[in-house]
Amino acid sequence: MCFRRAPTASLRLNSPPHMPTIVTAERLSKTFRVKVRDPGLKGALAALLRPRYRDVHAVRDVTFRIEPGEIVAFLGPNGAGKTTTLKMLTGLLYPTTGRVEVAGFVPWTGGRDFKRRIALVLGNRQQLVWDLPPEETFLLNRAIYDIAEPAYRERLVELVDLLELRDVLDKPVRQLSLGERMKCELAAALLHHPPLLFLDEPTLGLDVTAQEAIRRFLSQYRERHGATVLLTSHYMQDVTALASRVLIINRGRLLYDGALDALVTRMARIKRIELVLGPGDGVTAEALATFGTVKSFHFPNAVLEVRREEAAATSARLLAALPVADLSIEDPPIEDVIRQAFAHGVGQDDA
Amino acid sequence: MSRLVRWEWLRRYGALLRVAWLQDLQYRASIVLWLLWGVTEPAVALGIWWAIAADGPVQGYARADFARYFFALMLVNQLTIAWDSWYLDSWIREGELNFRLARPIHPAHEAVAENIAYKARTAGMILVVWLIVAAAWPAVRLPFGAGQWALAAAAVLLAAAMRFFISFATGLLAFWTTRATAIMELHAGISLFLSGRLAPLALLPPAVARVAGFFWFPYMLAFPVDLLTGAVHGAAVVQGFVGQAVWLAVWVGAYRLTWTRGLRRYGAVGG
Known part of the structure; x- marks a missing residue:
C-alpha cells in the first residue's frame, strides 16, 4: 500500500558548492483567514448564515538568512x-x-x-x-x-x-x-x-x-x-x-x-551605575539624585541610571564626591532592553 | 522497488507494530471491554433471532443458520473495524499531527500498524472462543473448503481496507469541522441496518435491501460473512468482489482528496 504525501513532487534547489546558506527566508508572509463570531446564540446563528472573515497577518515580510x-x-x-x-x-x-x-x-x-x-x-x-x-x-x-x-x-x-x-x-x-x-x-x-x-x-x-x-x-x-x-x-x-x-x-x-x-548597545541609551558606599554618613537619596536617576537606595547599596555617554564622567564625579567602596557600570538587564524593543521598536536612529 | 527498500519497510512496520502491541498491553482491561462490546451486539441480535426462529425457519434461516451467521459476523467485524476517525480527530485537534507530519513517514502507516495490532489480538481472541464453542456446539461449525476460506479471507481483507479508508477519510474531515467523529457515529448507526450487523440482509424489507445495494454497506460486512458461511454462490460471489473493488477505489479516492485538500487547508490556516 502506498500513501502519497501531498503535494508529492520533491524539489531540490540548486545550491552553491561550498558552505551554502542553510536557511533562507525572503519576504515571508503568512495571513490567516479567521472566522469572526459574535458571542451568544445570535452570534452563532449569524456566523452560520453569513460567515464573516478577518485577515490575521501572523507574519509580514520577514527576510533573513542563517x-x-x-x-x-x-x-x-x-x-x-x-x-x-x-x-x-x-x-x-x-x-x-x-x-x-x-x-x-x-x-x-x-x-x-x-x-x-x-x-x-x-x-x-x-x-x-x-x-x-x-x-x-x-x-x-x-x-x-x-x-x-x-x-x-x-x-x-x-x-x-x-x-x-x-x-x-x-x-x-x-x-x-x-x-x-x-x-x-x-x-x-x-x-x-x-x-x-x-x-x-x-x-x-x-x-x-x-x-x-x-x-x-x-x-x-x-x-x-x-x-x-x-x-x-x-x-x-x-x-x-x-x-x-x-x-x-x-x-x-x-x-x-x-x-x-x-542590540543592547543600540537600544540602551542608559547605563546603570551600581555603588557600594563606604562607611560614614551624609549620603542621601537627594545627594545621589544630583548624579542621575536613583533606581534604588538601601544603604550601603545604590543603583543609579545615567545617560550612556555620561557614564564614565559621572562615575569619576561620584568617586571624587562620595565615599565609594565599590562601583560598577552595567548595561540595563536584557529583559528591559527587549521589553523596550517590543514597545518602541528598534529604530536605526536609536543608537 | 528494490529489495533494500522493502527491507526498510518491513523494519518500519515491525517497529510500528511493536509499539502498537506494547501500548495495547498497557490497557488490558480496556481491550477486554472493547471485546465484550464487540461480542455483545451480535450476541443480542442472535438471541432475538433465536427466539423468533423458535417455530421454524425465517425466510430460510433456521436457528443454526442464525448462530453461524452471527459468529461469523462477530469475527469479520473485529477483523474489519477501524477506529481511525477518532485517532485522526484528536491528532488534528490537539496538534499531535505536527510532529507526525515532520517525520519522514506518512501518518497513515502508523494507523495501519495500529489496525493490524488491534485486529490480530481481538480477532484472535474471538477465534479461540469460537473454536471452544464449536467443539461443544456443531451448529456454529463452518463448512470446510480451502478455496472458500481463501475467498472469504480476500473479501475480509478488502472489507478491512475499505473500512480503514472510510474511517481515515472521515477522520480527516476534522481539518474542516469539529464534528468528524459524529459523522462517523452516524455512519456506524446506518451501517447497523444496512451492513448486516442486526440481521442478514436477506431478511431486510426488499426496499431497504435495495437501498443498501446502492451503497458500500453490504460489502463492509454482509458479503464477507456470507462468503464465510457459504451463503453466496456463483455469480453473486463475482458481483460481491466487484462491488468491494469499486467501493474501495471510491474510498481511496475520497481519502486522497481529503488528505490533499486537508493538508493544504491545514497549511493555510494552521493547527
Whole structure:
C-alpha cells in the first residue's frame, strides 16, 4: 500500500558548492483567514448564515538568512509570529507570499529527504509514546529514519550520556518529570543526526535546573556536531546562554536581526551605575539624585541610571564626591532592553 | 522497488507494530471491554433471532443458520473495524499531527500498524472462543473448503481496507469541522441496518435491501460473512468482489482528496 504525501513532487534547489546558506527566508508572509463570531446564540446563528472573515497577518515580510552552525533565537511575545515562522520553515505551513529554502529544499514540497535533515521539537507537544519507556520511541525512530544499528547504538550512548538519561530509559514516559520528558524528546529528535534543529519553546514550564540542563546539552551538542539550531523562547536565559544571534519579531514583523550585545548597545541609551558606599554618613537619596536617576537606595547599596555617554564622567564625579567602596557600570538587564524593543521598536536612529 | 527498500519497510512496520502491541498491553482491561462490546451486539441480535426462529425457519434461516451467521459476523467485524476517525480527530485537534507530519513517514502507516495490532489480538481472541464453542456446539461449525476460506479471507481483507479508508477519510474531515467523529457515529448507526450487523440482509424489507445495494454497506460486512458461511454462490460471489473493488477505489479516492485538500487547508490556516 502506498500513501502519497501531498503535494508529492520533491524539489531540490540548486545550491552553491561550498558552505551554502542553510536557511533562507525572503519576504515571508503568512495571513490567516479567521472566522469572526459574535458571542451568544445570535452570534452563532449569524456566523452560520453569513460567515464573516478577518485577515490575521501572523507574519509580514520577514527576510533573513542563517548560515550552517549558527544558533539563532526567535524572540517575541505570545502571538508575535515565532511559531508560525518555525512552522513555515519546517513545511507544516506554507507561506502566503515569499520564498523559503531550508537545507536546499522548499520545505512544503521537500518530502522525506527534507524531513530526514531536520528535527522539530515542540515544547508543548510530544512525540514520545506516552505509555511506554522512552527507549521504545527511540527504537521506533531508528526504524522510521532508517538508522543503521551501529550508528544508533553509538548515538544513543552519546545522547544518554550528555542528557543523563540512564535512570529514565526504562520508565514509562507518563511517570517522568517534565524536564526528563523534554530531555527524552531531544534524544528522540536527534537520533537521526539532523543538521538542522527547530526547537519551539524547548524549556517551557521547566524548573531552573532542568532549563540549565537543556541549555548545557544544546550548546554541547552543537559544539560536537556543528548542527544549526533555531529556537524560540520566552526565557531570556535561553537566549543569552545559547544564541549568537537573535531575531526579534513582534506583531509579525522582524524588528531586529543581529547579535544580542549589539542590540543592547543600540537600544540602551542608559547605563546603570551600581555603588557600594563606604562607611560614614551624609549620603542621601537627594545627594545621589544630583548624579542621575536613583533606581534604588538601601544603604550601603545604590543603583543609579545615567545617560550612556555620561557614564564614565559621572562615575569619576561620584568617586571624587562620595565615599565609594565599590562601583560598577552595567548595561540595563536584557529583559528591559527587549521589553523596550517590543514597545518602541528598534529604530536605526536609536543608537 | 528494490529489495533494500522493502527491507526498510518491513523494519518500519515491525517497529510500528511493536509499539502498537506494547501500548495495547498497557490497557488490558480496556481491550477486554472493547471485546465484550464487540461480542455483545451480535450476541443480542442472535438471541432475538433465536427466539423468533423458535417455530421454524425465517425466510430460510433456521436457528443454526442464525448462530453461524452471527459468529461469523462477530469475527469479520473485529477483523474489519477501524477506529481511525477518532485517532485522526484528536491528532488534528490537539496538534499531535505536527510532529507526525515532520517525520519522514506518512501518518497513515502508523494507523495501519495500529489496525493490524488491534485486529490480530481481538480477532484472535474471538477465534479461540469460537473454536471452544464449536467443539461443544456443531451448529456454529463452518463448512470446510480451502478455496472458500481463501475467498472469504480476500473479501475480509478488502472489507478491512475499505473500512480503514472510510474511517481515515472521515477522520480527516476534522481539518474542516469539529464534528468528524459524529459523522462517523452516524455512519456506524446506518451501517447497523444496512451492513448486516442486526440481521442478514436477506431478511431486510426488499426496499431497504435495495437501498443498501446502492451503497458500500453490504460489502463492509454482509458479503464477507456470507462468503464465510457459504451463503453466496456463483455469480453473486463475482458481483460481491466487484462491488468491494469499486467501493474501495471510491474510498481511496475520497481519502486522497481529503488528505490533499486537508493538508493544504491545514497549511493555510494552521493547527
